[in-house]
Amino acid sequence: MMPPEQENGVAATNQTDPPISTSNVSPCPEPDRVRFSVLRHSLHPITLKFEDVSYSIKIESGQGRGCCSSPKPKITRTILHGVSGTARPGELVAMLGPSGSGKTTLLTALGGRLPGKISGSITYNGGPFSSATKRRTGFVAQDDALYPHLTVLETLTYAALLKLPSSLTLREKAEQAEMVATELGLTRCGNSVIGGPLLRGVSGGERKRVSIGQEMLVNPSLLLLDEPTSGLDSTTAQRIIATLRWVARGGRTVITTIHQPSSRLFRMFDKVVVLSEGSPIYSGAASKAMDYFASIGYEPGFNFVNPADFLLDLANGVTPDPRQEDDDQYQEFHGRQDDLQSTKQFLIHSYKKNLHPLLKEEIHQQDQHDSTKSSSRCWDNQWTTNWWLQFKVLLSRGLKERKHESYSGLRMFQVMSVSILSGLLWWHSDANHIQDQVGLLFFFSIFWGFFPLFNAIFVFPLERPIIMRERSSGMYRLSSYYIARMVGDLPMELVLPTIFVTVTYWMGGLKPSLITFALTLAIVLLNVLVAQGLGLALGAILMDVKQATTLSSVLMLVFLLASGYYIQHIPMFIDWMRYISFSQYCYRLLVGVQYSVNEVYECGQGSCRAYDFPAIKSLQIHNMALDVAALVLMLLGYRVLAYLALRLGHQH
Structure with missing residues (x-):
């Protein structure tokens, strides 16, 4: 079986990654490498480019004048403001930022699932989001929406029967589900139920891998994941990111949001996009992020620091205090609220001045996949099955x-x-x-x-x-x-x-x-x-x-009283109620x-x-x-x- 880094002629980088730690191995261990052989013909590499993406919503101001005042006026809140970047086949791109910075909104927009009007440009191989692109896009939400009483293998099999094209037999679809379960390390817990709040089932990491497996069934060209490591321990989180990296090395474009990755996880990313209150402060190669911020005057006060922690501090407007000694156990920060806002504005201004022109030039470069058209007609149909x-x-x-x-x-x-x-x-x-x-x-x-x-x-x-x-x-x-x-x-x-x-x-x-x-x-x-x-x-x-329980209680009480058992002579002006009972x-x-x-x-x-x-x-x-x-x-x-x-x- 051909390893993923050789599929589709996509060269892999950093192929000498350290092996994944096997300490505290769960009943479903992570495989060393992920290989996808079935449906290889349906993999059409997607180059995703987004330029000056902005998105706003209207919310209530919350400034009511009293219990009988007029409706609260609505104000416009900008969630995203001029975000740009690229993601190419073979790359693992991470979106960083504090809570509420717009990471999930941007990911949802890139997946074509964001309602309302989005300003800016988002292109997939040079074209807009289409039904064919939708078929080749996998989206894994932060919350695992799975049926609790189905087993792991049943969940994947039913998804395969619904997602895979009609050109495959039922047996071939079942084999694809079994293969994905094997490659994601889910074989040994294949007969275990998913579980839920009231039912004991597989672990959180295994549930997340099942969610990823559902999207990997169709061998997606573009895979988007929202906080795939949320609530997981560091070892399980590393396994998930390692899986995503090997998935990307197979010629797929993988984009994920992540809240606070460890330094080990950060080194696995090819590119990062850092957001601060919806505005970008960095977008580019992960390996060059620290050098960029050092060039504009921001260096960590430690010799050894997690780059992700440093970037998140900057996104919050918090800068390291250079007066601190390197051997201090904790890093001290300074700044009032005004200083925080001024730091954020300086970082946003620096991004627009230094990085944005380079990104625009990269975005406007013609990519070899931009004019690629799919020759697989089964993916152009609205539905893959009847x-x-x-x-x-x-x-x-x-x-x-x-x-x-x-x-x-x-x-x-x-x-x-x-x-x-x-x-x-x-x-x-x-x-x-x-x-x-x-x-x-x-x-x-x-x-x-x-x-x-x-x-x-x-x-x-x-x-x-x-x-x-x-x-x-x-x-x-x-x-x-x-x-x-x-x-x-x-x-x-x-x-x-x-x-x-x-x-x-x-x-x-x-x-x-x-x-x-x-x-x-x-x-x-x-x-x-x-x-x-x-x-x-x-x-x-x-x-x-x-709300439904309250309304149904009122309705059933009305039906009960109007049924003719308790009241045999209903007044004429309310007699109509018995006709709807x-x-x-x-x-x-x-x-x-x-x-x-x-x-x-x-x-x-x-x-x-x-x-x-x-x-x-x-x-x-x-x-x-x-x-x-x-x-x-x-x-x-x-x-x-x-x-x-x-x-x-x-x-x-």
């Missing part, structure tokens, strides 16, 4: 991930305990006690309205990071994800209410008829799907669990199938018609087909609304 394959893969992944949640012991206990308790409370209720039986039917409609509704509102807010990441990289259509989610929810959401109704119906002494039982079960399941659709719509519209339609249908028109019960006058019982008569059960139509209309309407909310939210 809708049906996306649906099948997403359905399989969803079922495997959510079965642990839907059939968890806690949820099973919750449903079964309520089922048995309600069955005991209504134990063999007499058919002559219509009030009790009507109460049980109302309990069916309310419980299986609340339960699925409150479970569904969490779906899209919790999965949003994963949806945004996968959709931004063009893995699948939103429609294929949504339909797969809806279909996959059916066995998950309908099994428990089926068990519940089966147990409670016969324990509660309702009409001993299989047809009546089947109709009752069908009505409850339809009610479950309607309630779930409303929950999905609320979650998709608000994308905030707390799906619980009311479910309750009427349950009562309608339980009692026939001519059915009687024992009363004070001997025998009375069940339909004349006050609680049933007030429901005005005349045409149950209209009630079914209303529920079906709500079922479709809520789910269409949820899809539209998802699509609009993704566009924004």
